[in-house]
Amino acid sequence: MKEDMVIRALGALAQEMRLHIVRHLISKGSEGASAGEIAKVLNAISSKTSFHLSTLENAGLISSQRQSRNIIYRANLDTLGGVISFVLNDCCAAHPDIRACCELP
Amino acid sequence: MKEDMVIRALGALAQEMRLHIVRHLISKGSEGASAGEIAKVLNAISSKTSFHLSTLENAGLISSQRQSRNIIYRANLDTLGGVISFVLNDCCAAHPDIRACCELP
DNA sequence: TTCATATTTCAACCTCTATTGAAATGTTGA
DNA sequence: TCAACATTTCAATAGAGGTTGAAATATGAA
Numbered sequence: 393m394k395e396d397m398v399i400r401a402l403g404a405l406a407q408e409m410r411l412h413i414v415r416h417l418i419s420k421g422s423e424g425a426s427a428g429e430i431a432k433v434l435n436a437i438s439s440k441t442s443f444h445l446s447t448l449e450n451a452g453l454i455s456s457q458r459q460s461r462n463i464i465y466r467a468n469l470d471t472l473g474g475v476i477s478f479v480l481n482d483c484c485a486a487h488p489d490i491r492a493c494c495e496l497p
Numbered sequence: 498m499k500e501d502m503v504i505r506a507l508g509a510l511a512q513e514m515r516l517h518i519v520r521h522l523i524s525k526g527s528e529g530a531s532a533g534e535i536a537k538v539l540n541a542i543s544s545k546t547s548f549h550l551s552t553l554e555n556a557g558l559i560s561s562q563r564q565s566r567n568i569i570y571r572a573n574l575d576t577l578g579g580v581i582s583f584v585l586n587d588c589c590a591a592h593p594d595i596r597a598c599c600e601l602p
Numbered sequence: 603t604t605c606a607t608a609t610t611t612c613a614a615c616c617t618c619t620a621t622t623g624a625a626a627t628g629t630t631g632a
Numbered sequence: 633t634c635a636a637c638a639t640t641t642c643a644a645t646a647g648a649g650g651t652t653g654a655a656a657t658a659t660g661a662a
Contacts, residue, residue, distance in 0.1 A: 402508075403507075403511035406508035439622070439642095461638050463639065473597070474598060476589075479510065479577075483520045484577055490577050490581065491578075496586065544612095544652070544653075548610090567659095
């Protein structure tokens with residue numbers, strides 16, 4: 393993954409509503425969620441939601457697909473994995489102490 | 498790790514020079530590097546370097562310690578690990594496919 | 603003390619980001 | 633076709649972030 397893509401993705405994640413959108417979409421899996429559902433769950437107006445969705449999509453973190461009246465969004469697991477891997481393994485040189493922080497109980 | 502701290506750290510990492518500073522400081526380990534050395538390595542003027550160093554320090558990603566005339570900066574491994582772990586395990590719900598991208602068990 | 607070095611702070615400037623409400627676009631069903 | 637619904641786009645505004653050069657602060661050495 394290229395550095396400028398990582399930087400754009402990190403910038404996209406560095407915002408409360410967008411982080412919540414990603415978390416919600418991850419939890420929805422391949423089913424995804426419509427813009428309207430996301431707006432309702434996160435208690436936001438439609439234009440705000442649309443703005444943040446397009447920021448995430450431009451960063452490659454989510455994808456969209458129209459389904460009749462709705463537009464369904466899904467998380468891009470490969471991009472998310474690529475970003476995390478870049479920070480952990482490239483930028484942090486896979487430092488053992490940092491990797492240890494990511495252990496699961 | 499609290500979400501607003503994660504968001505601040507992600508925002509701090511989402512910038513070319515700051516990402517390079519973190520990478521350099523990780524590579525220097527406990528020895529760290531002075532502001533001047535960092536500026537030289539990254540080919541940047543002092544005020545710009547200082548601005549980005551303080552952004553990283555405010556985000557908790559690095560620490561500073563004066564050593565005679567120089568100020569030595571070091572990466573905070575625990576914060577870096579906490580941020581990566583938050584995105585990976587909390588936000589992404591420790592999704593197996595995403596963990597696999599990072600070659601984590 | 604005085605000078606040189608290392609670093610930060612400041613002010614000015616410009617660009618980018620976030621939020622809002624209104625208007626426009628696309629889609630379905632009566 | 634027309635009305636409703638879902639979503640995006642637009643314009644306006646306010647605020648945050650990045651860069652620069654000059655000035656201020658802190659430290660060590662002659």
